[in-house]
Amino acid sequence: MAEATGATLEAWLDPTGITTKRLHIRATTRDDLPAMERTWLDPEIRRYLGGPVSTETLELRRQMQPRRGMFTVTLDEGTVVGFCHYGRTDRGDLELSYSFLPEHWGYGYAREACTAVLNWGFANVPGTERIVAITQAANLRSVRLLQALGMAKIDEFIQFDAPQVMYAAFR
Numbered sequence: 490m491a492e493a494t495g496a497t498l499e500a501w502l503d504p505t506g507i508t509t510k511r512l513h514i515r516a517t518t519r520d521d522l523p524a525m526e527r528t529w530l531d532p533e534i535r536r537y538l539g540g541p542v543s544t545e546t547l548e549l550r551r552q553m554q555p556r557r558g559m560f561t562v563t564l565d566e567g568t569v570v571g572f573c574h575y576g577r578t579d580r581g582d583l584e585l586s587y588s589f590l591p592e593h594w595g596y597g598y599a600r601e602a603c604t605a606v607l608n609w610g611f612a613n614v615p616g617t618e619r620i621v622a623i624t625q626a627a628n629l630r631s632v633r634l635l636q637a638l639g640m641a642k643i644d645e646f647i648q649f650d651a652p653q654v655m656y657a658a659f660r
C-alpha cells in the first residue's frame with residue numbers, strides 16, 4: 490500500500506473528532522502500540538492475513554508507528570477495540586482495511602467504525618470517488634462486514650495462494 494502525498498497529506502494525518510454512537514476514532518499514537526502489536530501477532534486475528542508476522546517484520550512495524558492513515562477506535566472510556574487503516578492500491582484507489590481485537594468482535598463495533606471512516610474518507614481525502622477493501626473470500630466475518638457496510642463486490646482474484654474478493658463503496 491502506498492502512502493498519500495501532496496494535497497491529501499494533511500487530511501491523512503488528522504482524523505480527529507470522529508465520534509459515533511458508541512465509539513471514538515482518532516489518529517493512532519505510539520501509546521497504542523501494545524494493542525496494535527496484538528493485531529500483528531494474535532493467531533485468531535491473523536488467521537486470514539498470513540498468520541502472525543515474523544520477528545523481523547514486528548521490529549520494522551514497531552519502528553514505523555504511528556503510520557499515516559492509521560485510525561484507532563476506542564470506547565468512551567478509552568479502551569482500544571481496534572484499528573482502521575487507509576492505504577492506496579496500485580491503481581490508486583483508497584483502500585480501507587481493519588483489524589479489531591477478538592474480545593470486541595460480535596458487537597457491531599467494526600461496522601460502526603468503518604461506516605464513520607468511510608464517510609470521513611469521502612469527505613476529507615480529495616478526489617475520492619470510490620473506496621475499496623480486499624479480504625480473503627474465506628474470511629466470512631470480514632465479508633459480512635463489507636456487505637453490511639453496503640459495499641459491492643467488484644472483483645475476485647487469487648493472491649497469497651488464496652481466493653480474495655474486492656469490495657467497493659461509491660461516493
Ligand SMILES: CC(C)(COP(=O)(O)OP(=O)(O)OC[C@H]1O[C@@H](n2cnc3c(N)ncnc32)[C@H](O)[C@@H]1OP(=O)(O)O)[C@@H](O)C(=O)NCCC(=O)NCCS
Nearest residue numbers: 534586587588589594595596597598599600624630631634
Ligand atoms: C473482520 C472483523 C473486523 C469483523 O469483526 P465483527 O465484530 O464480526 O464485525 P461487525 O462490527 O460487523 O460485527 C458484526 C456482529 O456483531 C453483532 N452485533 C451485536 N451488536 C450489534 C450492533 N449494535 N450493531 C451491529 N451488529 C451488532 C452482529 O449481529 C454480528 O454478529 P455475528 O458475527 O454473530 O453475525 C474482525 O473479525 C477482525 O478484526 N478480523 C481480523 C482482521 C481481519 O481479518 N481483517 C480483514 C482484512 S482487512
